[in-house]
Amino acid sequence: MSVHINAKKGEIAETILLPGDPLRAKWIAETYLDNAVCYNKVRGMLGYTGTYKGRKMSVQGTGMGIPSISIYAHELITEFGVKNLIRVGSAGAIKQNIKMRDVIFAMSASSSSSLNRNRFNGGDFAPTASFDLFDKAIKTARDQKISFKAGNVLSSDFFYTDDPLDHEKWAAYNVLCVEMEAAGLYSIAAKHNVNALAILTISDSLITGEQTTAQERESTFSNMIKIALELG
Numbered sequence: 250m251s252v253h254i255n256a257k258k259g260e261i262a263e264t265i266l267l268p269g270d271p272l273r274a275k276w277i278a279e280t281y282l283d284n285a286v287c288y289n290k291v292r293g294m295l296g297y298t299g300t301y302k303g304r305k306m307s308v309q310g311t312g313m314g315i316p317s318i319s320i321y322a323h324e325l326i327t328e329f330g331v332k333n334l335i336r337v338g339s340a341g342a343i344k345q346n347i348k349m350r351d352v353i354f355a356m357s358a359s360s361s362s363s364l365n366r367n368r369f370n371g372g373d374f375a376p377t378a379s380f381d382l383f384d385k386a387i388k389t390a391r392d393q394k395i396s397f398k399a400g401n402v403l404s405s406d407f408f409y410t411d412d413p414l415d416h417e418k419w420a421a422y423n424v425l426c427v428e429m430e431a432a433g434l435y436s437i438a439a440k441h442n443v444n445a446l447a448i449l450t451i452s453d454s455l456i457t458g459e460q461t462t463a464q465e466r467e468s469t470f471s472n473m474i475k476i477a478l479e480l481g
């Protein structure tokens with residue numbers, strides 16, 4: 250076991266889906282995986298391994314924010330040999346053309362976090378998705394006739410920000426939406442030379458103030474999950 254994951258070597262698949270919410274990990278495992286077994290309950294951060302279309306696949310909650318997802322990504326890669334890490338999460342729209350329930354592939358992740366400036370002594374690292382996963386995700390979405398958008402996203406350290414118009418500057422530079430984890434995931438994956446992709450579903454809009462209900466989130470999340478499951 251690692252510090253935060255109570256699994257034995259070999260119990261976690263090379264490809265893993267990473268929702269922020271551990272109960273969503275449970276829902277994904279119970280809804281989509283065959284023979285899913287729970288391998289982790291430490292801190293309630295549930296993790297499961299099963300099969301999807303006969304291929305071994307895991308799903309692990311990560312918690313919210315860059316520090317939390319960075320801990321799980323680090324341990325999954327270094328202790329359990331995970332090679333393909335696919336975040337499946339929600340995001341808030343910050344550009345006019347991004348609508349509720351849109352599926353977004355994060356090609357790159359800008360950030361208000363000081364994480365990479367600290368890591369690179371003030372330099373600006375550009376956290377980037379794996380081209381292989383990105384390419385496969387696009388082909389899968391097209392095959393399944395699921396529409397999507399792709400581009401730069403903002404991984405913010407703030408859900409509740411002091412400046413409610415902060416997102417406008419990012420949007421002016423064509424950043425599509427705000428979430429809180431992708432830049433951390435992409436940076437850890439890059440460090441260890443493995444693949445990462447964040448697939449996001451728009452759950453709210455910072456422009457219109459719209460929000461999806463919990464029930465809507467469940468049904469609209471399924472498009473994103475169906476794409477992610479094909480990436481193993």
Ligand code: ADE
Nearest residue numbers: 339340341408427428429
């Ligand atoms: N995830 C979903 N909506 C968000 C928002 N408005 N800000 C940050 N992360 C989010």
